[in-house]
Amino acid sequence: MSRSWCLPxxxxxxxxxxxxxxxxxxxxDAARPDLARPDLARPDFVPPDAAARPDLAxxxxxxxxxxxxxxxxxxxxxxxxxSFEGVASAATADAPTVIHVADYFDPAGARYDLxxxxxxxxxxxxxxxxxxxxxxxxxxxxxxxIATFELAIDGPNHSGPSMAExxxxxxxxxxxxxxxxxxxxxxxxxYITVDYIPLHLLVNPRTMTILDATTGEVADLKAYEQKxxxxxxxx
Numbered sequence: 622m623s624r625s626w627c628l629p630x631x632x633x634x635x636x637x638x639x640x641x642x643x644x645x646x647x648x649x650d651a652a653r654p655d656l657a658r659p660d661l662a663r664p665d666f667v668p669p670d671a672a673a674r675p676d677l678a679x680x681x682x683x684x685x686x687x688x689x690x691x692x693x694x695x696x697x698x699x700x701x702x703x704s705f706e707g708v709a710s711a712a713t714a715d716a717p718t719v720i721h722v723a724d725y726f727d728p729a730g731a732r733y734d735l736x737x738x739x740x741x742x743x744x745x746x747x748x749x750x751x752x753x754x755x756x757x758x759x760x761x762x763x764x765x766x767i768a769t770f771e772l773a774i775d776g777p778n779h780s781g782p783s784m785a786e787x788x789x790x791x792x793x794x795x796x797x798x799x800x801x802x803x804x805x806x807x808x809x810x811x812y813i814t815v816d817y818i819p820l821h822l823l824v825n826p827r828t829m830t831i832l833d834a835t836t837g838e839v840a841d842l843k844a845y846e847q848k849x850x851x852x853x854x855x856x
Contacts, residue, residue, distance in 0.1 A: 687723045688829060694813030699829045700738065700822060701812040702726075705772065707787055707801030714788035720801040725768055727826040734766040735850040736824040740815055742775035743782055743790055747838045748819045752794040754842055759797040767846055768826070770799040774806045774815060823849045 692701040700722060707720045727733045739755065741748035755769060762769060773790065776782030782790070782802050791800045803809055813822075817836035823846070824831055832849045839845045 686728075687726050691830075692812050694809070694815075694822065694831065694834065696831050696834055698812075698831050700736070700824045700831055701809065702829075703808050705801035705803055705808065706784060707770075707799050708784075708791050709799050710797045711791040711795050712797070714791045717784055717788075718799075720770055720799045722829075725824070725826055726829055728828070730827055730853075732766065733768045733826040734853050735768070735846060736826050736829075737762075737767060737769040737846060738822040738824060739769065739771045740809075740813075740818060740820040740822070741771055741773050742818050743773055743777040743786060744775065744779060745818050749794075751819050751838050751842075752790070752796065754839075756795050756797065758842055758846075761843060762798075762846070765847070765850060767850060768798070770801060771796070772809070773800065773802045774804065774809075774818075776804075780804075821845075825853050827853065 687702040688699055689702075691697075691699050693699070702722050704719050704721045704723075707718060708714045708716065709718050709720075725733060725736045737755075739748075739751065741752065743749075752771060755771075761767075771790075773782045773787060776786045781804055784802070787800050787802050790796075806813070806815055809815075813820075819837065821833070821835045821839060822831055823833040823835075832852060835845075
């Protein structure tokens, strides 16, 4: 996909009068002590409901069965096993939760055929339009076993995003899928470089291997997702 119309992050910041990214300060909102979760950044984090989720049960070593090798953000790498604060959907935007990447790991192909992760900044008009387009595909994605979530690395005012801004984004775009936050890419930075936004990562849930990494607005999201879903399903 051509990048000629998708401005890089640093250029957009400069255009808005910013000279540098705002520093990341804390993993939670001061007004929400219940979201103070220092373990969110741990790649070996075991969800508290693991006992009730056999598919997420720890191995004897105490680490999730999620593949631990070759993590990264490029094609052929595995999407890293991280957890992010967020909301599950617009309908539940008033109930903060934690989005676990491990929940999408489906080695037997029992639940998902494709995972679509969209990394966004809330001030980006391209991200705004793409979020609305994705919301319109909710029924089709469900029918085709395509999971998706948005990961916001910056809020509308070049800070955060706060949990309130995450909730507002989900509601404004009528998203039926999760929106998570990673202020200033703090968690993904060791694995994924975000030079242009939006950044689309299509992941094979069987292996968590990235099949495609595309920047900018995708004109035909349905065709885009179906193309790579077919690579997983074989048809």
